[in-house]
Every structure is written in structure tokens, then in C-alpha cells.
Amino acid sequence: MLDVLPLADSVTKLAARCAYCGAPALFSLRIAADVRQEVVGGADKYAPVCRRHYAQLETGLRPAGPAQGCAGA
Numbered sequence: 907m908l909d910v911l912p913l914a915d916s917v918t919k920l921a922a923r924c925a926y927c928g929a930p931a932l933f934s935l936r937i938a939a940d941v942r943q944e945v946v947g948g949a950d951k952y953a954p955v956c957r958r959h960y961a962q963l964e965t966g967l968r969p970a971g972p973a974q975g976c977a978g979a
């Protein structure tokens with residue numbers, strides 16, 4: 907990809923929606939209890955999250971929930 911990127915006229919970055927608030931999800935949060943450094947898995951082990959929910963859940967805080975929403979990332 908790095909070879910063709912300088913030749914592109916435009917770049918479109920796609921993002922999933924946060925599993926908690928629907929904002930653009932720029933991070934993948936491991937939701938499985940597996941603590942190994944590398945864990946291969948899909949939706950059963952990872953969830954797309956926005957920056958706010960990634961920070962909250964990585965520090966062990968409970969997510970705010972959909973009612974408060976996110977301003978986006």
C-alpha cells in the first residue's frame with residue numbers, strides 16, 4: 907500500500923461504528939478475557955469503539971452508554 911499511496915489523488919478512510927454510541931470507531935477493543943499479547947478472533951473477541959469508549963474501557967471504567975453519545979472522534 908505504501909507504494910501506491912503517493913500516486914493516489916485521494917484517500918478514503920473507512921471506520922466502523924462504535925458498539926456503544928454509534929460514533930465513528932477508530933479502535934478495536936478486546937472484549938475477551940484472554941490476556942495473551944496476540945489473540946486471533948472476530949466479533950466474539952473484539953468490538954469497534956470510538957476514542958472515548960476505548961479510553962474508558964481500557965482503564966476499566968464503565969461506558970457512558972448510548973444516551974450520552976459521543977461528539978465523534
Ligand SMILES: [Zn+2]
Pocket residue numbers: 924925926927928929955956957958959976
Ligand atoms: Zn463510543
